[in-house]
Amino acid sequence: MSAQAQHEPASVPACWCCGRPYPETELTRLGQHPEIGVCLGCAVFLKRRATAHRDTGNSSPASRARGLIGTVREAVISRGWHEHGPLAALLRRIDRYLP
Ligand SMILES: [Zn+2]
Structure with missing residues (x-):
């Protein structure tokens, strides 16, 4: 050394x-x-991506619910609602418990 x-x-x-x-x-x-x-x-994050990949082409109620939640999550993140404003803490708390 x-x-x-x-x-x-x-x-x-x-x-x-x-x-x-x-x-x-x-x-x-x-x-x-x-x-x-x-x-x-x-x-x-990687688990969510892997689950979304697994759900591709799967039309079960659970996969549709995860797809809807993912769409809402992306909309919230793209608008920055999870980082600022009075809803931020609530949205982050909700996200912790979503699949
Ligand atoms: Zn990291």
């Missing part, structure tokens, strides 16, 4: 999806690629 490397700060792990730094304890590592870790928020 060089003298320069000894003085460099230890690298902080970051989420491979959003790029934000997180403590190692808050990252979920992939099984076959443990070098890749994602934060909880991105893991939930």
Whole structure:
């Protein structure tokens, strides 16, 4: 190890999806690629994307309900309602419990 490397700060792990730094304890590592870790928020996002992909071509009541919820979620996010205003906290709380 060089003298320069000894003085460099230890690298902080970051989420491979959003790029934000997180403590190692808050990252979920992939099984076959443990070098890749994602934060909880991105893991939930990836689950939603995977579920939407699975629902493609499926016309069950549950998949239609998830599709409707996803459409509403996208409309709310595109308008920025989840970040500002008096409805923001309520919308984020509702989103936590939606499939
Ligand atoms: Zn992330």
